[in-house]
Amino acid sequence: MKRVAVIASLVVIACTRTPPLTSAAPPNILLITIDTLRADRVGRGLTPSIDRLAVRGTRFTNARATVPLTLPSHVSIMTGELPPQSGVRVNGAGGLAAGHPTIARVLKDGGYRTGAFVGAYVLDKRFGLADGFDLYDDRVERDPSGAVILEAERRGDAVVNAALAWLPSSDPRPFFAWVHLYDPHAPYDPPAKYLARAKNIPYDGEVAFADAQVGRVLDWLTSSGLESRTVIAIAGDHGEGLGDHGELTHGMLAYDSTLRVPLVITVPGAVAATVGEAVSLVDLAGTLAELAHRPRPATMHAQSLMRAPIGERDVYAETDYPRAAGWHSLRVLVADRWKLIASSEPELYDLRVDPGETRNVASDRSPWLAGLSTRLREIESAPGAPPSSAGASVPTDVAERLRALGYVSGGSSTDVRDDRAPNPARHLAAWNAFERDLSRLAAGDARRALPGLIRLARAFPDSPLFQSTYARALKDTGRVTEAFDIYKRLVARWPRNADLYHDLAVVAAAAGLPKEAARAEQAALALEPSNAAAANGLGLLHIESGRTSDAAAAFEQAVKLDPSNATFWTNLGNARRAEGNAAAAEQAYRKALELNPRHADAANGIGVLLVQAHRAGEAIPFFERALAGSPRFAEARLNLGIAYQESGNSDRAAEQYRRVLEVAPPRSREYQAASALLNK
Numbered sequence: 165m166k167r168v169a170v171i172a173s174l175v176v177i178a179c180t181r182t183p184p185l186t187s188a189a190p191p192n193i194l195l196i197t198i199d200t201l202r203a204d205r206v207g208r209g210l211t212p213s214i215d216r217l218a219v220r221g222t223r224f225t226n227a228r229a230t231v232p233l234t235l236p237s238h239v240s241i242m243t244g245e246l247p248p249q250s251g252v253r254v255n256g257a258g259g260l261a262a263g264h265p266t267i268a269r270v271l272k273d274g275g276y277r278t279g280a281f282v283g284a285y286v287l288d289k290r291f292g293l294a295d296g297f298d299l300y301d302d303r304v305e306r307d308p309s310g311a312v313i314l315e316a317e318r319r320g321d322a323v324v325n326a327a328l329a330w331l332p333s334s335d336p337r338p339f340f341a342w343v344h345l346y347d348p349h350a351p352y353d354p355p356a357k358y359l360a361r362a363k364n365i366p367y368d369g370e371v372a373f374a375d376a377q378v379g380r381v382l383d384w385l386t387s388s389g390l391e392s393r394t395v396i397a398i399a400g401d402h403g404e405g406l407g408d409h410g411e412l413t414h415g416m417l418a419y420d421s422t423l424r425v426p427l428v429i430t431v432p433g434a435v436a437a438t439v440g441e442a443v444s445l446v447d448l449a450g451t452l453a454e455l456a457h458r459p460r461p462a463t464m465h466a467q468s469l470m471r472a473p474i475g476e477r478d479v480y481a482e483t484d485y486p487r488a489a490g491w492h493s494l495r496v497l498v499a500d501r502w503k504l505i506a507s508s509e510p511e512l513y514d515l516r517v518d519p520g521e522t523r524n525v526a527s528d529r530s531p532w533l534a535g536l537s538t539r540l541r542e543i544e545s546a547p548g549a550p551p552s553s554a555g556a557s558v559p560t561d562v563a564e565r566l567r568a569l570g571y572v573s574g575g576s577s578t579d580v581r582d583d584r585a586p587n588p589a590r591h592l593a594a595w596n597a598f599e600r601d602l603s604r605l606a607a608g609d610a611r612r613a614l615p616g617l618i619r620l621a622r623a624f625p626d627s628p629l630f631q632s633t634y635a636r637a638l639k640d641t642g643r644v645t646e647a648f649d650i651y652k653r654l655v656a657r658w659p660r661n662a663d664l665y666h667d668l669a670v671v672a673a674a675a676g677l678p679k680e681a682a683r684a685e686q687a688a689l690a691l692e693p694s695n696a697a698a699a700n701g702l703g704l705l706h707i708e709s710g711r712t713s714d715a716a717a718a719f720e721q722a723v724k725l726d727p728s729n730a731t732f733w734t735n736l737g738n739a740r741r742a743e744g745n746a747a748a749a750e751q752a753y754r755k756a757l758e759l760n761p762r763h764a765d766a767a768n769g770i771g772v773l774l775v776q777a778h779r780a781g782e783a784i785p786f787f788e789r790a791l792a793g794s795p796r797f798a799e800a801r802l803n804l805g806i807a808y809q810e811s812g813n814s815d816r817a818a819e820q821y822r823r824v825l826e827v828a829p830p831r832s833r834e835y836q837a838a839s840a841l842l843n844k
């Protein structure tokens with residue numbers, strides 16, 4: 165496919181498709197990323213806003229993400245680095261380190277005001293993309309238990325509301341705004357109007373809803389008169405399987421249903437165009453730097469998307485996600501008509517005749533295969549790549565701390581070697597079964613998840629993910645001792661996996677083994693000092709054993725590592741209150757309520773502080789707030805009664821005590837207190 169100019173230009177421009185913006189002033193830059201948006205969903209009536217933009221901009225019909233996973237894909241979009249260079253290859257694990265400048269940093273240093281508005285916890289500031297943003301708005305409501313759930317999301321309308329509150333400004337500087345809409349990501353649950361508009365196909369309904377949110381931002385640009393001074397880039401971060409090649413979601417395979425993404429760039433005054441050559445989102449950051457007349461950092465990929473002709477480019481992509489299941493990672497090279505997917509079983513597709521990637525021609529094309537494989541290895545080992553952690557041993561001091569805690573040191577890796585692991589494409593049925601049981605587990609239905617997870621754990625003994633999820637299901641069905649024994653075996657088998665130690669700690673605490681639990685949390689922190697869940701877990705264990713200042717220190721660490729977790733802040737408030745430090749406790753609770761205004765424990769905590777300070781009248785609305793979301797929260801109900809009583813309203817107090825007797829178990833502290841107070 166060749167580039168087709170939609171509107172003929174009289175002036176032949178030699179080296180750029182886009183004439184540089186005529187005004188010397190740098191343009192505003194609006195970057196919108198839409199999560200999980202398949203390339204084939206745009207341009208067919210579902211996405212009128214994007215389509216409207218595509219008509220006047222440059223539309224790339226053959227663009228690919230670098231990784232079919234949200235965080236590593238966005239890291240490539242923002243840094244202009246491939247995953248082997250950025251070091252960010254999966255969601256959640258650590259995030260982007262310092263020393264990888266992003267487009268936000270480049271533009272901020274170039275005099276821009278910068279704001280980011282993200283729709284999912286997987287892009288929380290703790291994962292490293294906030295540098296360079298004046299405002300990084302990642303207010304995504306978290307799981308009330310404090311668990312780290314990467315898929316926690318904020319709806320697109322709320323994300324756009326936040327962006328539209330920030331965009332209008334009297335600041336004379338140009339803006340760089342990044343808006344991330346997570347809605348098309350599973351689970352698909354669009355508002356009814358958009359579901360109807362999408363012929364009742366839930367995924368398409370989410371796409372239509374996200375597009376409508378894009379439309380709100382574009383409408384603001386038009387009405388504020390800034391359209392003619394704003395560069396707009398819209399991209400998907402990866403696609404979605406929707407059953408292609410047996411894959412329902414994304415991340416496990418590297419076919420084009422999940423790698424290909426929509427990409428549109430509009431530059432004011434530029435000629436509209438369609439580009440059919442293969443390009444990568446890794447080139448977006450450098451292109452935006454160029455459009456802003458800013459020098460590109462040396463780390464940023466330098467193949468401009470605005471140069472005509474684009475020419476033939478090697479497009480690299482990968483996924484390491486299959487390793488979690490004990491399967492082979494995938495490395496991809498697209499070059500002209502060929503696409504190589506390298507694993508223990510190479511796949512080669514001729515995209516020109518087989519765009520659906522259905523006929524693997526690797527065995528007929530061995531000379532091609534060898535050449536492409538060499539180029540793939542060269543890209544992967546290009547300068548800037550952090551040393552591979554595979555096979556690396558645990559640092560001596562960490563190994564010593566682990567030994568002191570009673571665990572094997574992890575000096576030698578027991579991971580299955582990648583080259584013997586199977587191609588994940590062979591096991592997609594197992595993966596789909598796993599995803600189904602995992603969502604049952606997440607929904608609290610461990611009993612229904614368990615049989616399938618037992619089968620998977622038996623079939624795939626080399627998968628830390630299947631083994632640990634099976635153990636978690638055992639714990640959730642009350643088989644705590646069995647779960648504990650399995651986790652003990654898992655940390656011996658994968659001694660460098662911090663999350664497994666944290667899981668072991670949780671189940672040890674549930675089994676009534678607090679010492680074992682504390683040792684496991686300490687091991688998790690020795691391996692991964694940034695593991696906020698382990699720091700929080702350690703704090704809870706200290707609280708249980710009455711060591712309130714140790715607990716407060718652990719929670720301080722947890723909120724430092726994960727500052728947007730309202731539950732961690734509440735735990736810190738509880739520890740400070742137990743220490744008798746009311747001011748610090750109130751500060752922590754207020755921070756929790758700022759993050760989540762409906763956090764029942766935090767609201768209850770502030771109420772208790774107010775009652776203790778003889779300000780019972782002011783405490784009442786906080787207990788009511790705690791009960792609004794959790795009407796069966798007996799402690800808050802009892803406290804509300806006490807607050808009424810202290811304010812001289814004994815009728816209302818008695819009413820609350822009676823309601824405590826309805827919701828609390830008869831032997832509980834709350835029940836006993838309520839009946840004693842009623843009989844006074």
Ligand SMILES: [Zn+2]
Nearest residue numbers: 199200234401
């Ligand atoms: Zn994503």
